[in-house]
Amino acid sequence: MGIENLKTILKNERNDISFEIKTPIISASGTYGYNTEFADFIDLNCFGAISTKGITLEKRPGNSGDRIFEVQNGMINRIGLENVGIDNFIKEKLPVLREKNIDFLLNIAGSTMEDYEKLATIANDNGIKALEVNVSCPNVKSGCLEFGLNPTSLFELVKKIRRSYNGFLIVKLSPNTSDIKPLATAVQSAGADCISAINTLRGLGVKIDFAGNKFIKKSVQGGLSGTCIKPVALFMVNQIKQVVDIPIIAMGGISKLSDLFEFIAVGADAFQIGTMNFIDPGICTNLALELSKFMDENGFKNFDELKGAIRNDQ
Numbered sequence: 636m637g638i639e640n641l642k643t644i645l646k647n648e649r650n651d652i653s654f655e656i657k658t659p660i661i662s663a664s665g666t667y668g669y670n671t672e673f674a675d676f677i678d679l680n681c682f683g684a685i686s687t688k689g690i691t692l693e694k695r696p697g698n699s700g701d702r703i704f705e706v707q708n709g710m711i712n713r714i715g716l717e718n719v720g721i722d723n724f725i726k727e728k729l730p731v732l733r734e735k736n737i738d739f740l741l742n743i744a745g746s747t748m749e750d751y752e753k754l755a756t757i758a759n760d761n762g763i764k765a766l767e768v769n770v771s772c773p774n775v776k777s778g779c780l781e782f783g784l785n786p787t788s789l790f791e792l793v794k795k796i797r798r799s800y801n802g803f804l805i806v807k808l809s810p811n812t813s814d815i816k817p818l819a820t821a822v823q824s825a826g827a828d829c830i831s832a833i834n835t836l837r838g839l840g841v842k843i844d845f846a847g848n849k850f851i852k853k854s855v856q857g858g859l860s861g862t863c864i865k866p867v868a869l870f871m872v873n874q875i876k877q878v879v880d881i882p883i884i885a886m887g888g889i890s891k892l893s894d895l896f897e898f899i900a901v902g903a904d905a906f907q908i909g910t911m912n913f914i915d916p917g918i919c920t921n922l923a924l925e926l927s928k929f930m931d932e933n934g935f936k937n938f939d940e941l942k943g944a945i946r947n948d949q
């Protein structure tokens with residue numbers, strides 16, 4: 636049996652819209668570029684989709700200086716949303732994704748509500764099937780507090796995007812909050828079709844070396860990701876599942892088959908793999924094959940059956 640048993644339908648019963656993917660394994664935004672980077676050596680057959688690097692209205696060079704800092708069981712990044720900009724994406728990257736028949740989520744980021752609305756309109760006009768909205772961006776009008784941390788502004792943002800975009804709308808939540816439930820509720824009531832979670836956690840990496848007679852200090856502040864954040868991600872997904880009935884795409888430290896089961900148990904309908912791609916670029920393929928084989932060997936005919944068995948056993 637091939638990977639046909641992994642077919643996944645993310646369905647929002649409320650809007651009667653669904654997004655069908657070959658497998659529930661998606662590469663996470665910022666860790667897979669626009670695919671062109673990996674195309675020569677990774678077979679995408681086992682990927683449900685790739686989530687593109689976050690795209691802004693204008694091209695961005697990203698941050699200068701150190702952008703990646705390795706920590707125990709994870710990494711801190713301050714890439715600063717380096718990306719080609721939406722126009723170049725549409726001109727150069729989209730035709731390649733389409734020609735190669737690669738399913739993808741267009742991940743977008745902005746610093747004003749108008750940015751997001753414009754990006755959503757462009758996505759809509761270009762027939763992009765799925766949009767993933769990164770709301771962990773500083774809102775310049777609200778003192779640079781992340782859009783995603785205030786339920787009222789998050790509701791307003793998602794509502795505006797919903798009006799501009801008719802495809803499958805995924806909102807990616809930030810974990811940098813003391814209570815994610817009102818944020819998840821706001822996203823669902825504003826009309827989103829799916830929630831993805833979690834984005835990176837705020838972190839600070841510090842390295843002190845003693846060089847003979849003085850200390851040399853290096854520090855990087857940015858987004859923490861990797862296996863060290865898995866318990867936070869499990870907690871957040873579990874919280875989200877308690878208040879919404881739209882599908883959830885879970886991520887945060889996924890590195891092995893048992894992680895998939897754990898995330899299913901707390902409410903995941905699909906998964907994204909991020910940081911592990913840097914350690915093993917074959918991880919998405921291998922996890923999909925392992926999951927498919929496990930299901931085959933243990934009599935689970937499809938992914939829904941596996942989800943049901945894991946959740947009912949709780």
Ligand SMILES: Cc1cc2nc3c(=O)[nH]c(=O)nc-3n(C[C@H](O)[C@H](O)[C@H](O)COP(=O)(O)O)c2cc1C
Nearest residue numbers: 663664665689712769833834860861887888909910
């Ligand atoms: C280098 C790097 C760049 C990232 N860039 C983005 C981005 O542009 N947009 C976004 O929504 N998330 C971005 N993320 C967050 C990941 O998509 C993911 O939410 C997070 O890393 C948690 O998953 P993981 O522990 O499997 O890496 C980035 C993460 C990393 C490590």
